[in-house]
Structures are given as C-alpha cells and as structure tokens.
Amino acid sequence: MTVKGIIMSWVRKDLLGLEYLSKEEIELILSTADSFKEVSTREIKKVPALRGKTVVNLFYEPSTRTRVSFEVAAKRLSADVINIASETSSVKKGETLIDTGKNIQALKADIIVMRHNYSGAAVVLARNIDLSVINAGDGWHEHPTQALLDIFTLKEKLGRIPGLHVTIVGDIAHSRVARSNIWGLTKLGAKVTVCAPAMLIPPGIEELGVKVSHDLGEALKQADAVNVLRMQFERDEEEAFPKQLEYFQNFGITAERLKKAKKGIIVMHPGPINRGIEMSSEVADGANSVILEQVTNGIAVRMAVLFLVAQAREENAA
C-alpha cells in the first residue's frame, strides 16, 4: 500500500543499521519523523502513542547526548523510560549481553535502545530476544538514528537528497556515523565523498560507492554539505593516528575554507564538538552550521523510529 509513493508498512522489529534498510524504509522513517517534529512544538509536548510501553536505554558506553535524545523522544511518546548504564569492564566480569537482554525481556520491557562499544552487538542481541532493539551506536559499525537525523536535517535544509553532494570529513575508519551516513545517503541517491588522511580511510570503502579524497579543499569544492566527524585523539589503539595540530591544519573546517566552498554549504557535526580540532568556533557557531537543528531533529527521528518498531512488534504479536 502506498500513499504518494511512500510505502506504508514497517515490518521490522528492530532498527540495526541503514545497511539493512531499503530506500523506501528510510523514506518512511523520514516522513514519519516529519510528522513527529510538530509534537515538540506544542505546548503539551506529548502524545499517548507509546503509553504503557517500556523503553530501556542500555548503554555500555557513556553517551549523554544520544541517551538523552532517546529519553526525550520516548517520553514525548508517553513511554516509560529506564536507563541502564554499564561500563564494559563490569560487563566483562558479569553476565553476557544475551543474558542481560533476556533479563530485560523478563521485566516485560518493549524496546531496548542499545549503545555498545563492540561492532555488531545490536545484531547479536536482536537475534536472541523478542524485544525490539534499536541500535544507538555499535562499535565502528552503525549509528542509524544519527545518520537518519543528519539526512533529515539535510532534506529539511536543502529540500532533497538525490543528487546532493555530501562530504564526510574525519576518522572514517573508526566511525559508525560515517558508515550509516554512507549507506543512507547512497541509497537515497546522494553523492558522497569521504575525506581524511589515508590512515583513517578503511580498506575497500570505495566499493560502497563513495569517492575518497585526502584534500579537504578539493572535497569541499562541490559539496552542498559537509558532515564533520568527531575525532577521538584519546583513542587507545595500536593503529596509526594523526597529531591534533596537524589534523586541524589539514582537515579542520575553518571560515577560510568555507569561503572557498560552495555558497550556502551546510556544516553538520554529530557532537560533541572539539572546537579548534574538527572545526573552528567561528564555523561551529556560524551561519552555515545546523548543529543545533540536528539535535532538535534527532528527537523527531527517534520518536519515529520508536513508534515504528513498537507498532511492528505489536503487529507481529497480534
């Protein structure tokens, strides 16, 4: 069944990654989010759609902004929200991920929103429990709601996705945000360039249909938008990593660089920003930045996702 070319049925119990979704499913989430955006502008910012449902935020990695965004989204849908924060070290000692999931299932919760430091953790959990699992970021793998809110913001600002040139700058190799954005944007017909020092470009990435560039000036020339990734210099890895200052000189987004870019280029960042490393303060607070709008849109997108998976799960049970 379609309305104006949009499919009406969401059948998945989980949202694990944009790699697994069709173009139509992504469009359905975006159009649903569009409807939800209005709820947050009301005086009473709440609808009863998930009344009586329990959403568990299961966070194995500290993350204030994603967790809060999901919590606000769930509450605006009238769901009850429980937050469980677990440091990896205690998990290593304690019960397995699947055991934790089954315990939450036994509490008769409905949706688990999980952040995990290992790639694929959400996939493993979803396979082993009946609850809906929403991936709030797993290792370097995917962060689907972040990419959805990025794309939602792009569409809102630029009116379309097909044909847009989007440049993603930063640590592509270790970024779940980059991966989810690449899947989502290419499926919707945008042209994606990833830009980073060679050591931060993962092998085979071109085969996902993106252009690889090591020259920021070049990569910004065509871009309608630039999505700037957070750099984690504190990363404790055996892999090579650039020096902070050197990175900013070559890949930091500055007003100078934006002047040479396409007029009206949009600057996005998943936050939290390292000012003076990924971009200058001037850019972060400037006219091209839509960073705070991303935060607002994140709520609508997460409301849409929570609503859709809850509905699909009820449908399956009925």
Next chain:
Amino acid sequence: MREKAKILDQEAINRALTRIAHEIMEKNRSTKELCLIGIRNRGAFLAKRLANAIEKIDNAPAAVGILDITLYRDDLTLIAAKPLVRKTEIDFDISDKNVVLVDDVLYTGRTIRAALDALIDFGRPKSIQLAVLVDRGHRELPIRADFVGKNIPTAKNETVEVRLEETDGLDEVAIVEKS
C-alpha cells in the same frame, strides 16, 4: 466488497455541507472565535469546504486546521494496514475558541475520542462541537454529533464510503457490503 447503494451524490453532499455551515453559524454567531479542525484524511477536506461555505455566509474566514489522530488511537494493532503518521497542522491557538471537529463518518466514536484527547493537548477550547457528513450509528462511546449531514442506518457488516473529489476524484457516499 459489494456496493449496495449510493446514498449521496455531489449535489446532495454540497447541500448537506451548506446546511451544516448555516447550522454552525446559527449556533456560534460569528467566525471570530470559531475554528474548524478536520480529522485526517477526508475530514480535513470537509473542514475546508465548510470554511468556504461559512465565508460565503459571514464574509469572514474561519481558521482551519488539520488533526492527525494516529498517535491517539486505541486500536493501532487492530487495523489491517498500519496507518502512516502524518502531520497535524494547527497553526493557531485553540484556547478559548469554539472548535468544530469535522469528520466524514461517525461510527463507534473512537476516532472522535482520540481527536478530543489530541485537541485537549493543544489548549483549552471554549467548546468543542462535532460535525460529520454521515452518522451511521453503532456507537461504542457516549459521543454524539452536533451537526449531521445525513443519518444512514447501517448493518455492522456494511461500511459507509465517503468519496471526495480531493481524494477520490468524485463526490459521492455509498454503502458497501463486506464479503
């Protein structure tokens, strides 16, 4: 699905709406504190038509809004096709207004219940009234319409289909029997 009878044609629908417009004005006197809020999908178009009819009577436009009640439904799992959540568009304050809710068919009353819940979240209207094109009976909640285009007694295995030019390409109301 078998179509049993045509109940209203375009002319009859127009007449019914004109009559309802007059009744609304009789009851509310002026468009100053009046607003019409249509329930998606067809109620929204009926609300616009009613507003046009009222403007002809009073020469002043009434505010028109659109309400999507998907998020307030109590039967999400019961309906076969999952409804698409669409936008609610009420870009005015409904507090202290006389709100006329508009829908195409009044049946169990559950849609109206959901709409009332939704409206209350937008503010505190002075009153809420209900206008429907067709009342087919079989109420499951203590809800009645203030303005009715036509009462059509139906059996439970029948449905009333309201077709509008905006959505279906023509104006008519028919009774359809479920097979």
Next chain:
Amino acid sequence: MRLLIKNGRVVDPANNIDAALDILVADGKIVKVAKDIKANGAQIIDAADKIIIPGLVDMHVHLREPGREDKETVESGTAAALKGGVTTLLAMPNTTPAIDSEENIALLKKIIGKSAQANVLICGAISKGRLGKELSGIAELKKAGALAISDDGSSVDNDDLLLDAFKQAKEAGLLVICHSEDKALSGKGVVNRGLIATRMGLRGISHESEYLRVERDIKLAKKTGVKIHIAHVSCKESVILIAAAKKQGVKVTAEAAPHHFSFTEEAVLGFDTNFKMNPPLRSKADREALRQALKDGTIDCIASDHAPHTENEKDIEFDRAEFGVIGLETELSAAITELVETKLLDWPRLVEKMAVNPARILGIDQGSLATGKDADIVIIDPKQERLVEKQKLISRSKNCAFLGMKLRGVVEYTIYKGEVHPWNS
C-alpha cells in the same frame, strides 16, 4: 568375531583400488579384500550403493584435554571423530598444560589410554608453554612419542629460535607443523581485511600476516631440510608460495580446512561467531585458489582444525568471541558436498586428501584398506543429505559453521579396529 562388508564400492587409492569388492575383517584387522567373499557366521553389513573408504586421518584437532574439559575431552572429541568417519587424529598441544615435555606427554597418554574412542596421536609444542621464548626438548618429545611439533595457535616469532627448532626437528626426524601468522600484522583483527571488515566495522586480518610467515617458514625449511607442514592455509598468496617451494624440492606439505574451502568472508556479515576463525574466511578468489590447490595437489590434505568452544565464549559480541569452529563431525560431508559433488575431486582423490596423504605426512600406517592393516573403515551413503543440527552434534561444544545447512554424504558406519559403530539409527 568376523565382519563381512558386502556389495559396496571400495575406494582405496593407496592400493589403486576403486571397485565393487567385499571386505572381510577379523580380530580388528583387514583379512581379505575380494569379490564375493563367503564367510560363514560372520556379521554382515550390506553396503550396496555405499562407498567404503579407509578411516579418515585428521591431522589438526584440538581436544582441549587436559585443561579445558568444559569445551571438549579426549573421550567426547574422539567420539565426535568416529561419528565423522575420523579414526585417527593428531591432537594439538595447546592444552593446559601445553604438551611441551615428556611428563606432559605421559599425562596425555594416560588420558588417551583411559578414554580415547579413536586413535589419538600426539603433537608436541615447539616452545615451552608455546610462548615462543625457549624451545622444548624436541628430541625428548620425539622419544616420548610425539609425531610432530607445533606451536599451533601461535607462530614462533623469533627467526633464530625457529631455525634452531627446525634443525633439532630435522635431527630428530620430526615433522614441524607451522601456524603461519605474524601477530604483529594481524593484531586485534577478527575478519579478513577488506570491504567486508569495513562494512562490519571490524578490524581486519591481512593476507600478509599469513603469507609473509609462510614465506619465512619455507625459507627456513629449505635452509635446514626439515619437513614442514603449513596448517590451515587460507589465502591465494600462500598457495602460490607453497607451490613454488614444492617445485624447488622443499619438503613442505599443506592442509586446508573445510570452512576455508566452503565459505567466504561474506558468511560473516550477520556477525555469527560460528564464522569467526583464525585464519579468517577470505575472499571468493582465495576460496577458489584453495579448491584448485586441492585439485592440483599443492594442498595435500584436508584437516578440520576442530576447535571447540563453549557457548559462553562464542555466543557473545563478535570481537570478544573465541576464534575457531568444530569440524570433526562435518568435515567429510562438507568435503563431499563442496568438492566431490562439484566434480572438483573424484572419490579416490578425496580419500587421498583425507586419509592417505595425512597418514603419509605423519609417517603412520593408516589410510589403506590392504590386507593386514587395522580395520579402520568408513561406510558412506553418498546420496543421502542431512541437515546439520545443533542437538545432534555429539562434540561437547556446538560451535559449528555448518549449522542449519544440508550436507550430502552421510557416514553410516565407522569401523575402528574392527569395532562397528553404526550411526544411522
């Protein structure tokens, strides 16, 4: 008690036999192989439409005992082996304690004597504790009964130490089995390096980490003249190096594991840890290279690299899960399905890969159905298909890559030293 196997097709490449013959067994030995044998009072197995081959020799098995009896024991592992048609296996030394001394061999031998259901041969450790720091007493291991040495699970990083080990092994007449992996290159990798790893957000294991070590191991083997065997070859470059070395007369042999010639890295995409092994599943081109190498003889044999792990160690996040899968119960069916059914190997070649060649490499008297040999015989229904199901596996661990798949070729009977184990009930 005499046993007569009638009407089957006997595939015994060690003796150049592929014909409809009967086999008579008495006192655990093969007594006669001929047409229409009559034997009054003998137990008879009608093997019409069945294929009869020598018991398989699997030269790469982790039995986990002593130390990790929760994963597998000599008893459970050898029972699983028999079910898969494996009557002789080489037990890898990465147990706790490692099999790095005369005493530890004695300890393992005691366990084997008490509980082994099949023929278990012992592989000693190259270095003490398999730490790659100090050599174990290689001559002493040989004397105590080790058939080969290996630090499997690790490679000896220090070239000088390995050179020393090769010299001593050469002197002792011991085979060295090389786990060729440079951990400085493979690091924390968990899947093949490339697009799939990138898509999954997982660290990759490069081809270089394997073949550069294969290259070094071959170089040192050439220098010393020792016999080496490259374990679990996974990539094309290694195949090329081994082929070249063989041409030059280096005494090198090699094995491939069923998962490597059956699957590609794409199997990993669902984060199923039953596809996590070391070396990892590689690309289509690598799998094709392994298949061709099995066909042309560059790779001499098939070995399961049977690596049992508990659910607690497997059914977790991909990064944290242990490497390795079990294979004893499925290797023959997997090889029939992937190699024989696809016409890559005919039956005699398959038997060479799974019985004759590993026996030759280890220098043992198995892999033959000649008169006077141990009656280690497998009777296969080559047409029957069977679903691999968790609850039907008898290994103590269930981490099998073939779960949920249908494999062709079912072991109906395994006869070990004349004792009949029927599996089709």
